[in-house]
Amino acid sequence: MLEITDLHVCVEDGGTEILKGLSLSVKAGEVHAIMGPNGSGKSTLASVLAGRSGYEVTSGSVVYKGVDLFELEADERAREGIFLAFQYPVELPGVSMSNFLRQAVNSVRKHRGEDKLSAMEFLKMMKDRAALVGLDPSLKQRAVNEGFSGGEKKRNEIFQLAMLEPTLAILDETDSGLDIDALRIVSEGVNGLRRPDRSFLIITHYQRLLNHITPDFVHVLVDGRIVQSGSKDLALKLEEQGYDWLKEESVESVN
Amino acid sequence: MVMEKRFIAAQQVLHTNGRNGSAGIIESLRANGLASFISAGFPLPREEQWKYTPVRKWLRDDFQFTGTSDPGDVQLPELISSTKDYTVVCVNGVFKPELSRLPGSELAITVTSLQAALHDEPDLISGYLRRTNPGAENPFLSLNMAFLSDGLYIHILADTILDKPLYITDIVMGPELFFHQPRILIVAENRSQATIIELRDRAGHRGAAHNAGIFENTVTQIHVSASSNIDYYHVYDRGAGARLVRTLNVYQERDTTFSTNEVTLSGSLVRKNLNFLPDGEGCQTQLNGFYLAGSGMHVDIHTLVDHAEPHCNSKELFKGIIDNNATAVFNGRVLVRQDAQQTNAYQSNRNVLLSKSAHMYSKPELEIYADDVKCSHGATTGQLDDEALFYLRSRGISFPTARRMLLEAFVSDVCALIRVEELRLNVEERVSTALAGMHIKLLSDGR
Numbered sequence: 001m002l003e004i005t006d007l008h009v010c011v012e013d014g015g016t017e018i019l020k021g022l023s024l025s026v027k028a029g030e031v032h033a034i035m036g037p038n039g040s041g042k043s044t045l046a047s048v049l050a051g052r053s054g055y056e057v058t059s060g061s062v063v064y065k066g067v068d069l070f071e072l073e074a075d076e077r078a079r080e081g082i083f084l085a086f087q088y089p090v091e092l093p094g095v096s097m098s099n100f101l102r103q104a105v106n107s108v109r110k111h112r113g114e115d116k117l118s119a120m121e122f123l124k125m126m127k128d129r130a131a132l133v134g135l136d137p138s139l140k141q142r143a144v145n146e147g148f149s150g151g152e153k154k155r156n157e158i159f160q161l162a163m164l165e166p167t168l169a170i171l172d173e174t175d176s177g178l179d180i181d182a183l184r185i186v187s188e189g190v191n192g193l194r195r196p197d198r199s200f201l202i203i204t205h206y207q208r209l210l211n212h213i214t215p216d217f218v219h220v221l222v223d224g225r226i227v228q229s230g231s232k233d234l235a236l237k238l239e240e241q242g243y244d245w246l247k248e249e250s251v252e253s254v255n
Numbered sequence: 256m257v258m259e260k261r262f263i264a265a266q267q268v269l270h271t272n273g274r275n276g277s278a279g280i281i282e283s284l285r286a287n288g289l290a291s292f293i294s295a296g297f298p299l300p301r302e303e304q305w306k307y308t309p310v311r312k313w314l315r316d317d318f319q320f321t322g323t324s325d326p327g328d329v330q331l332p333e334l335i336s337s338t339k340d341y342t343v344v345c346v347n348g349v350f351k352p353e354l355s356r357l358p359g360s361e362l363a364i365t366v367t368s369l370q371a372a373l374h375d376e377p378d379l380i381s382g383y384l385r386r387t388n389p390g391a392e393n394p395f396l397s398l399n400m401a402f403l404s405d406g407l408y409i410h411i412l413a414d415t416i417l418d419k420p421l422y423i424t425d426i427v428m429g430p431e432l433f434f435h436q437p438r439i440l441i442v443a444e445n446r447s448q449a450t451i452i453e454l455r456d457r458a459g460h461r462g463a464a465h466n467a468g469i470f471e472n473t474v475t476q477i478h479v480s481a482s483s484n485i486d487y488y489h490v491y492d493r494g495a496g497a498r499l500v501r502t503l504n505v506y507q508e509r510d511t512t513f514s515t516n517e518v519t520l521s522g523s524l525v526r527k528n529l530n531f532l533p534d535g536e537g538c539q540t541q542l543n544g545f546y547l548a549g550s551g552m553h554v555d556i557h558t559l560v561d562h563a564e565p566h567c568n569s570k571e572l573f574k575g576i577i578d579n580n581a582t583a584v585f586n587g588r589v590l591v592r593q594d595a596q597q598t599n600a601y602q603s604n605r606n607v608l609l610s611k612s613a614h615m616y617s618k619p620e621l622e623i624y625a626d627d628v629k630c631s632h633g634a635t636t637g638q639l640d641d642e643a644l645f646y647l648r649s650r651g652i653s654f655p656t657a658r659r660m661l662l663e664a665f666v667s668d669v670c671a672l673i674r675v676e677e678l679r680l681n682v683e684e685r686v687s688t689a690l691a692g693m694h695i696k697l698l699s700d701g702r
């Protein structure tokens with residue numbers, strides 16, 4: 001599904017290096033959690049995978065479904081099944097949720113060779129998927145994310161995930177800003193979306209999300225590199241001990 | 256004066272011959288107009304009011320001043336043929352009752368030609384026509400008067416509440432380089448209410464819309480008598496190449512509400528002089544609008560709200576999208592005179608530039624001589640938000656579609672202020688078409 005090899009990424013125009021040789025392999029249907037201290041490069045990785053501008057890949061490769069990911073524009077990647085749930089979702093005043101989702105869903109469906117949904121089918125799909133993630137129905141009448149609370153914005157990301165049915169979903173701190181009940185509902189939503197052909201990359205700081213969504217692998221990203229990978233137990237250990245022991249190890253391994 | 260001479264000569268040819276000795280009221284109005292046009296002349300490049308709009312550039316053609324006398328089949332704008340509301344159709348500025356759908360006799364409203372009105376009530380009507388808001392004089396206004404022959408007069412009698420919107424449209428049929436100077440006078444008597452739409456669309460005759468060479472110098476005067484409420488709209492979409500200089504003069508008596516929404520969608524030159532004089536206490540004035548300055552267009556909006564009396568509010572919102580090689584100008588003058596205490600005046604102008612070769616000159620001009628007032632203004636000019644574009648693209652939406660969606664969203668709040676739903680939908684459609692026609696070269700990275 002996704003093969004990242006020795007990826008080096010800088011801020012555009014000769015800025016500092018953020019990812020410093022990151023490698024990761026994700027197979028179809030797997031759930032990978034990525035943890036790591038603030039500023040270690042987690043969102044940068046997510047952004048580079050989704051195709052945000054402002055970064056420069058200086059070396060390494062990312063192969064997604066057998067093709068060089070960097071050959072594709074952001075919107076092509078999305079149509080090929082990559083979905084990023086933003087850490088900070090963007091407000092779009094004047095763009096209605098329904099227009100936004102109709103455009104998005106139809107673009108993706110067209111690319112997959114599926115028929116355009118009728119107005120009725122589309123409305124029903126919106127209704128069902130909103131219920132799946134516990135999105136307040138009144139939010140669908142509003143402009144995208146405009147004036148949404150922090151938690152509503154995060155739920156809206158998962159709602160869009162459910163609508164677009166991606167093959168690789170990247171969740172960047174979707175759990176932050178969610179209350180305890182919302183966390184459970186959103187996690188159940190995500191669990192309901194797990195498929196043998198759908199992989200998840202879940203970026204989080206907290207074990208509690210992983211209590212609900214059981215990852216197949218946990219990776220720790222420190223200073224632009226994955227310094228440790230393991231099973232779900234690694235997340236428990238991080239929760240107890242923090243990252244210091246890993247930072248020391250990574251320094252040692254560099255030396 | 257070489258340029259002016261051609262216009263003066265044309266005026267002489269047109270209007271001296273028909274004169275049968277006795278100088279009637281129209282002749283005297285024309286003579287006044289001509290005299291002030293001769294003394295003013297067209298604006299010179301350095302004139303402050305025309306600094307960014309060197310209007311002479313668009314006046315060099317060898318214009319003709321009369322339209323086709325027998326237009327034959329008239330093609331009405333789609334909206335005019337489909338609406339169930341009232342319609343007033345003019346051809347070359349002349350009212351055509353046979354093409355119009357007027358309110359029934361149970362409503363106290365008169366729609367007639369200006370010529371007939373001047374004939375019936377010369378003193379009253381000429382009094383209105385001569386009236387200009389202070390500071391609103393301009394040579395185009397005089398030129399329009401110098402060529403006055405007919406026009407449209409709408410008289411809404413006291414206590415009349417128009418139950419449906421009334422669309423005015425003026426179809427232009429004439430030579431290619433037609434210099435067209437229509438005039439509309441609307442008088443709303445005390446406690447009346449109406450929604451009036453002035454639509455200048457590309458429809459012509461037998462479907463062949465060729466407006467590319469026309470120059471329109473239009474004047475609309477609206478007199479709003481005490482306690483009346485007029486909701487007015489102006490939609491300009493004559494098509495590529497058409498030129499417009501428009502003067503709107505609104506005079507408000509006490510306790511009146513007047514709002515306009517000015518939609519500009521096409522044309523090579525669009526210059527609007529929008530003048531408002533709330534001349535009594537308790538007036539509400541709203542000026543909204545947006546302009547889509549497509550490639551090569553020049554749009555210049557000059558507004559003047561002259562607060563002379565206390566306890567009045569004015570609210571102004573103009574937005575613009577400016578493409579490649581297009582220029583837009585917004586000059587919003589708000590004058591709060593010494594007696595106009597407790598004035599609330601708010602103004603906002605926001606623009607999006609789509610290219611490095613797009614130009615925007617935005618200038619708020621607040622002149623405040625009263626001390627107990629609330630006035631604010633804001634002007635912004637920027638580009639489309641990269642984060643918003645990325646968000647849409649990350650959902651699979653192609654770049655051109657994402658851009659169009661954000662631009663539509665940008666003007667959507669001004670569209671939402673159109674209270675006539677049929678008109679709003681029509682305008683939104685025109686916006687989509689106009690935006691799709693913008694072949695925008697992208698600023699940052701040529702995506």
Ligand SMILES: Nc1ncnc2c1ncn2[C@@H]1O[C@H](COP(=O)(O)OP(=O)(O)OP(=O)(O)O)[C@@H](O)[C@H]1O
Pocket residue numbers: 011015018036037038039040041042043044045054087
């Ligand atoms: N466009 C940019 N310009 C300059 N620095 C950047 C840019 N993008 C990211 N960085 C820097 O790169 C580092 C990694 O940022 P990133 O957002 O990827 O961290 P993160 O692991 O997601 O952190 P957090 O847990 O706080 O979300 C930070 O030091 C950040 O300031």
Ligand SMILES: [Mg+2]
Pocket residue numbers: 042043044087172173
């Ligand atoms: Mg982050």
